[in-house]
Structures are given as structure tokens and as C-alpha cells.
Amino acid sequence: MIGSILVANRGEIAVRIIRTCRLLGIRAAAVHSDFDEGALWTRLADESLRIGPAPVAQSYLDIAAIIDAARTAGVEAVHPGYGLLSENAEFARAVEEAGLVFVGPRPETIALMGDKTAARAAAIESQVPVLPGSDGVVADFSEAMHVAERIGWPVAVKASFGGGGRGIRRAGDESELEEALASAGREATAAFGRGEVFLERYVDRPRHVEVQVLADHHGNVVHLGDRDCSVQRRHQKLLEEAPAPALGDEMRDALAKAAIDLSHKVEYRGAGTVEFLVDPQREEFFFLEMNTRLQVEHGVSELVTGIDLVEQQIRVASGEPLAFRQGDIDLRGSAIQARIAAEDPWDQFRPSSGRLSDLRLPSAPWVRCDFGFERGDAVAPHYDSMFGKVLAYGLTRAAALARLGQALEELRVVGVPTTAPYLRSVLREPDFAAARHHTGSLERDWQPDPEHRPTSQADTGSDGEAPQVRQVSLPWGAQSVAVTIPLERSSTARRLSKMTGGTRERDVALAVEKDGDSTVRAPMDAVVVSLRAATGAEVAKGDTVLLLEAMKMEMEICAPVAGTVQSLAVDAGQSVQSGTVLFAMEPANATS
Template sequence: MQQTNGRVMDIRTVLVANRGEIAVRIIRTCRELGLRTAAVHSDADAGALHVRMADEAYRIGTAPARESYLSVAAIVAAAQEAGADAVHPGYGMLAEDAGFAQAVADAGLVFVGPSAEVIARMGDKVAARDVARSCGVPVAPGSPGTISDPAQAHAVAERIGWPVVVKASFGGGGRGMRVVHDPAGLDTALTAAAREAGAAFGRPEVHLERYLERPRHVEVQVLADAHGNVVHLGDRDCSVQRRHQKLVEEAPAPDLPAGVRDRLRDDAARLAREVGYLGAGTVEFLVLPGTGEYFFLEMNTRLQVEHGVTEMVTGLDLVAAQLAVAGGEKLWFTQDDVRLDGHAIQARIAAEDPWESFRPAPGRVATLVTPQGPWVRCDMGIESGDAVAAEYDSMFGKVLARGPDRDTARRRLIAALDELRVEGVPTTAPYLRGVLASAEFAAVVHDTGSLERDWAPDPALRPAAPQARAASTAARPARRVRIATDRGPVEVAIYGVAPAQGTEVALSDRPGRADVSAGRAADGPGAPPTAPMDATVVAVAVEEGAAVAAGDVLVVLEAMKMEIEVRSEITGTVETLHVTAGASVAAGTILAEVTPPSRPSGQAAP
């Protein structure tokens, strides 16, 4: 397919309103097109790779995203100061914020994406379902609008049938979703989903849909210009998911009947045309294997994390295409010109420990060596020595491989993940290598629940622990000290507090957490529950004086776009709460004191 000629009307400087891997990706294409780039950064990202790569960079706030990357005013001001002609939002952050798109347009700048009106219409999941229904795209049974109270939710659930899924009405990426199998769990799910949606998207509204058992997640990439042209660029399968978030994606979607594939693609293009779409977008569906049935899920009005696999099988640079149509160019090809060549698969690389329930593990990456090869691509947001910050998403890169067929692409990606070397933080790479090598994935008999239902991390695949620490060090740090440097905070973990006088405190270079304030870790059964990492308290589930059983939730934290439930290890009484909702806590912070019934209130533990 002929690529754009590189001329982007009236665009000379692009402000990239994002961070990490996607910001680096956008900057690289701008370089190829001869466009200047301006980066934005929080205090935590002052020395980040995307900042180093851009032609210029602007500070927009402190580390928390809500005070920097989610600040519309700060980003628009930075774009104006930079003399930018256009703003590219990437994905996540403000990419699907209609208010941001409108603010960019009001400032006289080009927003690289659809209009604010289209973003608002399709970002409202209930309204998007109505649009799909109006143009003949199948929609799963659900509530007619947002849920106003628990009684309404129970009535809708009884009408559409159990199980149901509570979903955020604004937003995506698996945030604000809870699957409920019976009436007993519905009220709790409504509260939790609304809380998470409010924290993630600023809108707590939720709605209900029938939960489809064991579907595949299939999506269609669309591209549209301002001249009325709409094309699709094939489909992708994103069924390997954890907590409704994708981990492995591939193009094209394997083992789809030709008739189903054609209908999915046609429906996606028709939906994009119906709403007057502009730029790159994705229409997502749930497909029921064996029946040929499928249902509209949502439309993402932005570039997808998985756009690279489509690029590898079409030969099209989607970021260049976005910039071209944003600059007023007409698509330089038609639907008949689109050809898919071969197969591509992507694995998301995140600083998480799959053997610890995918616990986020931010920290400094001492060494990063990426795989090489003619059919391998690595999109990374960091280099050796950079930190995966605790304030943001745990994903820091992606590894992709292409082949003439699916099995070749699969084996190449396995080999690439074997070659990938990350020292300093645990990652999802070895676990995903095992998923790709599994018989179920190879035979395409998996679904969106396979990872959590069938693919428990194999202990044999767990990487060896980092080099042994000095004999005097403890298993967990007794204290962490943060030191500010010109490339961001550096953490020193102090291990092995002296059990007796004369014993020295040892310093360890064990890879640890970045940006962690001083804290302590308590060991032993019944020890006070502590924050496992830097986080924000989103909910306190108990009150002082409340009786709790072992396993009861005490506090709900949020870190790296994940909610973490901290539970009581013992049965007893909540003696003291040390945190409140909305507070920020450092790793090791004691959250509450729970006393067992055998110990009188206020009596110290032996």
C-alpha cells in the first residue's frame, strides 16, 4: 500500500500530550515526517525517555497524573508556549476526554483525533450502544441507561439474566468493571465499579449488560478522513486478558469464519461512518465461538495500544495516517487497496509480578536489552537506568513479531521474549512466553477468561531471584530513603536492621521501588497491615471498633491503574485506622491496627 507522502497540511510542531511508550512512538513518526515535537512531563518524568527524545519539553505539574497529565489547562498552555500546531493525545490519559479535545480546538490548535462531539457520543457507553443499535450492529442485552439505584440494577439483572457485568458508562480499559453471578454480590459490585470509574474517569456512572460466558474479544481498526472516506484495516484478537485488560493481541483475528469476519468489518466501518468519525479508531466486539454470534462492546476513539500488529500486517504507519487526516489530507487509498500480509502478535511488557497476582512492581530498570531480528519490533518507553514510576500504568513496553502465518509469528515472539532481558523489576514477559507456548493458545481454543481461569503462572517459569543479598540483610527492607537527582528520584533500600549493638546496617543494591518515601515492613502473622506500594487510598471499608474476620477487606488502594484490596490477616477488632479515603500512602505505611479477641484492647503485642 502506498504510504502518505509525508506532507501534513499546516502542521509543523506537534505537542505530545502523553508519556512513556506511546509518547516515544509518536515522536519517532514525527521525526520521520520532519515535524518538531514538544513533550510534556510531570516531576516524576523530568528525565524520562520521551522527554529526552523530543525537541523541547515542558513541565506540567507534580507526579500524580491528576495534577499533570490530566490537567487540560496545563497541557493547552504548554502547547501554546511551544507554538504547536497540533496536539496528539496518544492513548489513555486525556485521549478520550471530550473536554480536552474541545479545549485544544478552542485554542486554535489541531486535535489529532475525532471531534469533541464524537468523543463524547462514543465515550458514553450507553449512547454508543444506542448508535450501534440504530445502524444495525448487534448489541448485548443491558440496561437502557445508567443505573440510578440498586433496586433498578436488580430489576435489570433479573430481566436480562445472570451473570451480569457492571460497567463504567464513561471510560474503558477494563476500569470500573465487575462481573456478578448472583443477586448477593450486586450491591457491592455497583459501589466498587462506581468508585473505580469515578477515580479513573471522573464519572462514576455505571450500567449493566448481560455477561457473555467465554467469548473472544475481536476488534476492527478503522480509519477515516474529513472528506467522507472510511476504511477498515482488518481485525485483531485481544482475548488474552487479565482483569479485563489486554496482555496479548494479534492481527488478524485467528479462526474466524469468513462470513463473521466480513460482517464485523462492515459493521465497524458503518458505525464509524454513522458518527462522522475522523482519524484512527477501533470498534470492539465480543464474539461467541461456535455460534457466529457477536455483540458490539464499545468504540475507542483513539489509537490503541495494539495498533502495531495492524501496522505490521498492512505496512501502514497509523500515527502518520492520523497526522495526515488531522492536517486535512484525503486518504490516499481505498478499501480495495487494503491488503493484509502475514500475521503479527504482540505481548505487553509490564512491571508486574504474575507469580504474586500480577502485583505492580515499580522500580528502576538497571538493564534493558531488547530482542533483535528482521521480523521483531520493540516499542519501549524506557532505557536502561530509567524508572517505571509508581504513579502511572505498569506497562512500559511491547514486543511484537510478524510471520507469514500465525504459528511462525507465535514462535518468533516466544524467541524474542526469551531474548528480552530486564533487570531491576519483575515483568510479565516470562509469563506471557508461557501463554504463547501453551497448547490452548496455539490451537486458538482460549477466550477472555482463559488467563484467570486456566493459565495459572507455572512456578517452573518464574525467573530466578536477583543476585543474593549480603548475609546480614533481611528479606524485606526495614527502611527506604528517597534521594532527588537530576534524573528523578533514586531509592536506597536499607536492609537488616541491627538485632544487637555492633551489627552494621547493610545497604543493598537489590532492585527496588522508585519514588518510595520512608516506610517499614512488618513481618509475622497478625502484623499490622501495610501498603504494599505507593498508592492512593480509594476506600476505607471498616470503622474503628468494627469486628472483622480473617480475609475481610480493610482498605482499598489504587496504584498503577489497579485497585489493591488490603485484608485482615486475623479475626479481631479494628483498634485504629491510620488512613482516610483520598490519602496518599507510601510503601510500608501501616494502614490499620487489628487486635485479636484474646488480647485486650490497647494491650501491646508481646
């Protein structure tokens, strides 16, 4: 077996991999950015190596820096975890060219399935059902319109090189298509460096069901059952469970067969997931994509099978054949997972960063906690907002749900708002308990009510109700100033929410209350995605001036008053810190 591994990741998944390495007697080396120096995974590893500054592009996405770290550590293999470079064929190839073992599929397989249009073609050749859509990427708006009229409205605009729910937009008619194309392409370019998009028919009220596969270098492929990941917001999963509830045996068998057939077709190696959209009413399913890596939700499959997927990845990468066949895999009971993210569900899932001044994990029978942080550690604005997961197992689905609900109630996090209280409420939703939910249930039917937010996460007024504005302090030279953030969503945000088929980060207009100055500052560390107005432009109150992206979410920064944009101080692609001056406004009444 491989004797030493560099874990090319951070947070929860780095901790997860390092712990399996220790169980197997494998020397584990970690990597860290300047911000993550001394983080939990660096403390658990046998050694940790610096790979660059805090921004992800200069550290965890720097292929050369990670290869250098692997050489310095003298390891035999590199495990990419999930996210970051895990589905980057160039990275997998660079690892192999450095004489190291990549713990994952072949670079050619990653490239094939990472190109969503090529993956779609492979599915068709494997006789796996696919949605009607474009034959490859669409070149421009005219071609997209032609495809949309052929397959019918609404359509889904998808990034060809996307993943993890990013680069997906819904368009219900011609007026929404142009913005959907631009928005999906922009997000994909920022996240994956490629902005090509294709179109598929949009399925209303589907379920998201996926099948976990394992394959070795000797032609053996097995599945470890299915999972349901239908509780989502902005195409990002929040709750995942195994097995998928309320599926007939015929549908379940067909999904498994399709996943195995596709895995054979692309000569898959290691752990992978084939994702499908399921229409329960019509009893149909359609290929969505294949993730050529470990999934965030892999733990629920481990709980119902007793198989350590990270261990199997390492054994396959070592050249070992699978030690079991399909008939040896015993699927027993039910498991469910809640993603714990530093987001405020009662504020449009707004991401936050901060130090975990207190973190107490639930400790109960049949409960598992996968966290990458401990009390005192900081959740950084540079990375994904998810910092942990809570999983629960039961012989029945009802038992698993009850145990997860209790675990989320016992979880204590101080320092950042989290998704835990909201997910506990979702577990009590009648449609979820009866498995009648779909991918749009959260955004259509289960929107958090600001009036019922937990007081521990609320900025409450004297009457105990959530205010219409939030006031925070930001640095102003040697002093601090009060900043007012209106909580009311503008008509622009409502239009974008309708266009994307779900809730998006609401508009944010910041006005500094200092001698009538209307300077607008960044609400948190972020990257400027694009500018929507130039210096000297006349705008109305609530008009979008620029877009920011932080922790995988876009925010519109809007004019706090009607008037003229003055001193636009940033450029597209620029990183800004919380409190950075973005632009100033000269109110209309000041110029009249």
C-alpha cells in the same frame, strides 16, 4: 501538513509519536511530570515542558497545564496518544478553543462514543448487533435487579464512561450484584470521574475481536483488518494479534462492515477501533465499544498492512484525504504483540515499581520493540505498569508466534518483574496455538503456577521452592524493619474473584516484626480507595480494613490478626507512599 505537535502523553506511546514526527519533519514537543524529567521521550523531543508533580491528576490529566505547555511551545497541534486524556471530550474541546488542532476525532464524537449507553444506541441505529441489557444507566440496586431478571444471569456491570477494561464486573446472582455495582462504580469514578453503570448480558467464553478504522474529513472510511485481543486478565489485554485467527470469511466481512457503518453513522475522523464480543460456536458477534483514539495494539495492524497509523492520524488532522481506498489495502501475513508490564504474574500480577538496572531488547529479523524506557530509567508507581511492547511478524501465524517466543526469551529486564516469561508460556498453550482460546482462558485455565515461576523472578527458599510468605524491609525512622507479606489468599479474595469473573489482586496483610508490634503499612505507593473499618472496630484475621489502588489495580489490606483496629491513619482518596503507616492492630488476646 501540520508543522509542530505537542505530545500530551508519556512512556512508550510518546516515544512512538515523536519518532513518526521526526520522520515527517514535524517539530515535536514533549511534556513531563517532575518524576519523568529527563525520561526517554523528553530526550527525543525537540523540547520538553514541565506540567506538574508526579501524581497523574496533577500533571498528565491537568488540562490547563497541558494547554499552557502547548502555547508556550508554540505548536500547531496536540496529539493525545492513548489513555490519559485521549478520550476526554473536554480536553479535545479545550485544545480547539485554544486555536490548536486536536489530532483525533471531533469532541462531539468522543463524547458520544465515550458514553457507553449512547454508543450502544448509535450501534443499534446502525443495525450493529448489541447484547441484551439496560436502556441506559441503572439508577440503583432495585433497577439493576429488574434488568438482571429480565435479561438473565449472569450479567456484566459496566461503567458508562469506562474504557481500557476498567469498571467492569460480573455478577452471577443477587448476592453478587450489589458489590459488583459498587465496585464497578468506584473504579470508574477513580479512573474517569464518572461512576454511572449499565448492565448487559454476560457472554461466557467469548473472543474479543476488534476492527481498526481510518476516516478523513472528506467522508472516506476504510478498515485495516481485524485483531484478536482475547488473552486478558481483569479485562486488561496481554497479547494481541492481527488478523484474528480462526474466523470465517463471512464473520470477518460482517465485522468490518459493522465497524465502517458505525464510523459513518457517528461521522468519525482519524484512527479508531470498534470492539466486538464474538461467540465462535453460535457464529454471532455483538458491539462492545468504540475507542476514539489510537490503540495500544495498533502496531500489529501496521505490520500486516505497512501503513503508519500515527502518520495517517497527523495527515487526517491536517485536512488531507486518505491516500488509499479499501481495495488498495493489502493485508499480508500475521503479527502478534506482547505487552511488557512491571507485574509479577506468579504473584497475582502484582504491579511493581523500580529502576531498570538492565534492559536489553531483542534484535532479530521481523521483530519490533516499542519501549518508552532505557536502561537506568525508573518505572513509577504513579502510572500504568506497562512500559513496553514486543511485536513479531510472519507470513503465517505459526511463524509470528515462534518469532515472538524467541524475542521474549531474549528480552532481559532487571529491576522489576515482568509479564514476559509468563506470556512466553502462553504462546506454548495448545488451545492458544490452535486458536481455541477465549477471554477467560487465562484466568480459568492458564493461571501461573507459583511452583514453576522463573528463579530470576522468584523469592526462593533454601529448597528452591517459592515460600508461603515474602519478607521485605521498610523504613522505620533511621532504621529498617522486616515486613512479612503472607502469600495465601483469604476467603474474601476467593469470593471477590468468583464475583468478578476472574482473578483480582489478592489480599495483603502486613505485620511489622518489631517487638510484637502489629502495625500495618502500605506495601507500595498507592491511593486509598475506601475504608472498610473504622478505628475501634473489632475484626477477624483476614478481614478487609481498607482498599488501596496502585498502577490500575485494587489491593485489599487486611487485618494480620484478630483484634481491634487502632490508629487508622489515612482517609479515602489519600495518596500514601510505600511504608506509610495505615493502621495498627491490638490483638484480641491483648484485650482479654
